[in-house]
Amino acid sequence: MPTRLFLLLFLIGHVFAKEPPDVECVVVHQEYVNCSWNKQGTPEVNYTFYSWFHNDKEISNCTTYVSESSTNVGCIQPYDKFKRFITFHTRLVHGNKTFQQEHGLKNRVLLYPPTNLTVQNGSDFNLWFYWNQSFTNCVESEVRYRINNKKWTTSQIATGGQNFCINLPSSTAQYELQVRSRLANNCGQSEFWSDWSEPVVWGSNNSTVINHPDVPVLKWTPFLYAVGIVTLFLLVIMLLHHERIRIIPIPVVPKPSPVLYDIEDWLRFSKGLKGNFKANYNEHACPVREYCYVSQSDSESSDGSTLSITTDQTDCSVSIPVSDSDNLFTPCSSSTSDVLVSPQDEQQV
Numbered sequence: 001m002p003t004r005l006f007l008l009l010f011l012i013g014h015v016f017a018k019e020p021p022d023v024e025c026v027v028v029h030q031e032y033v034n035c036s037w038n039k040q041g042t043p044e045v046n047y048t049f050y051s052w053f054h055n056d057k058e059i060s061n062c063t064t065y066v067s068e069s070s071t072n073v074g075c076i077q078p079y080d081k082f083k084r085f086i087t088f089h090t091r092l093v094h095g096n097k098t099f100q101q102e103h104g105l106k107n108r109v110l111l112y113p114p115t116n117l118t119v120q121n122g123s124d125f126n127l128w129f130y131w132n133q134s135f136t137n138c139v140e141s142e143v144r145y146r147i148n149n150k151k152w153t154t155s156q157i158a159t160g161g162q163n164f165c166i167n168l169p170s171s172t173a174q175y176e177l178q179v180r181s182r183l184a185n186n187c188g189q190s191e192f193w194s195d196w197s198e199p200v201v202w203g204s205n206n207s208t209v210i211n212h213p214d215v216p217v218l219k220w221t222p223f224l225y226a227v228g229i230v231t232l233f234l235l236v237i238m239l240l241h242h243e244r245i246r247i248i249p250i251p252v253v254p255k256p257s258p259v260l261y262d263i264e265d266w267l268r269f270s271k272g273l274k275g276n277f278k279a280n281y282n283e284h285a286c287p288v289r290e291y292c293y294v295s296q297s298d299s300e301s302s303d304g305s306t307l308s309i310t311t312d313q314t315d316c317s318v319s320i321p322v323s324d325s326d327n328l329f330t331p332c333s334s335s336t337s338d339v340l341v342s343p344q345d346e347q348q349v
Contacts, residue, residue, distance in 0.1 A: 020099040021047065023090045026192070027109045029134070030081045035090055036066065036074035047092040047099075049075040054087040084109070084188070109190040113197040114141065114162075114179045127166040127202060131179050136160050138187030144196075145177040159184040174203045 021037040028034050035051065037043065049062040049072070066074030088103040114131040122128045133139050141157040143164045157164060169175060179197045183190040 021092060023092065023099075023101050023103075025088060025090065025103045025105065025108065027079060027081075027084060027105050029112045030084075030109065031079065033077045033079045033088070033105070034066075034074065035077065037092060038068060038073035042068055042071055042073060044071075045094050046072045047094050050091040050093065051075070051077050052089050053083050054089070059091075106188045107191045109183050109188075110192045111135070111139065111181055111183065111190075111194040113195045114181055115197070117177070117179060117197050117200045119175075119177070119200050119202045121169075121202075125168055127169040127175060129164045129166075129177050129179075129200065131162055131197065133162060133181055135183075136162070138184055139181045140184040141179055141181045142193065143177055143179050145175060147173050147175055149174070149176070159186065169202070174201060176201045 022039055023035055023037045025033055025035040050059050052059045062075035064076040065072045084105050088105050090101050092099040114133050116132040118130050120128050140159045144152045144154045146152045176199050178199050180194045182193045
């Protein structure tokens with residue numbers, strides 16, 4: 001009977017005995033080691049944390065504890081990135097209880113999300129997304145995008161890549177993209193992907209929008225629009241006042257009508273301008289007469305004097321020198337012709 005009671009108490013104690021806390025450690029962005037022991041819940045006591053790498057000569061005490069409800073649930077320890085491939089040891093101590101574990105940090109690296117995510121519509125008519133990453137040679141990325149808020153499409157990016165292309169995007173669709181990253185296989189592939197980056201959106205108006213849920217909407221935008229309109233209105237009034245701009249009304253073009261109207265009445269000229277259309281000048285008439293061929297006598301001058309004939313074509317006389325040709329132009333009408341000859345020739349006639 002006592003033996004059975006002892007076994008029953010042993011089994012009950014074993015069932016209700018609490019398991020030791022499980023410590024999990026992650027290397028955060030190759031900067032520090034974050035260890036936590038609250039996976040099974042917040043512990044009832046505050047443990048003291050110690051850690052060291054396999055070849056370290058000294059054990060390091062925790063310098064920065066992570067607390068939850070005034071109870072230590074984690075520790076942040078400095079880290080040397082070249083020790084990631086060395087076994088990491090942790091120890092939790094409370095009173096006379098000690099819990100010690102070994103950890104491999106090679107595949108337990110958590111990077112920060114990519115930053116400066118931008119989008120550009122390239123000259124090749126494709127949509128290009130770009131981002132920045134702290135480690136370029138050892139990081140692989142994964143993108144996810146969706147069109148018009150539909151299902152996400154995931155695509156893997158090669159190691160070191162920091163861009164992604166969507167071929168021939170639709171101008172009427174909206175594209176949203178996010179990126180995450182982790183250490184690639186050539187540097188010891190990590191089990192953990194980083195968090196997704198802030199989404200970048202390219203819409204139908206070909207604009208880039210980065211969603212920041214904590215940024216409030218600008219309240220001064222309507223006021224700035226109002227100030228701009230008032231300023232423009234004042235400038236127009238000032239220009240009109242100084243006659244920099246003159247408003248010239250254009251009359252409506254009348255419809256065609258069988259009744260002819262005076263263009264002067266339609267245009268409504270001023271009196272001074274209307275007087276310019278009246279003829280107030282005179283021009284002297286110049287009559288023109290016809291001429292015909294007249295034969296000239298074969299008389300020759302003995303003293304070699306020249307013979308010139310003056311004919312009247314118009315009211316102004318024109319002197320025509322006469323050569324040895326036999327024909328001259330003389331008027332066929334009653335117009336006069338003055339022939340100038342020498343006195344000797346006059347006696348012979």
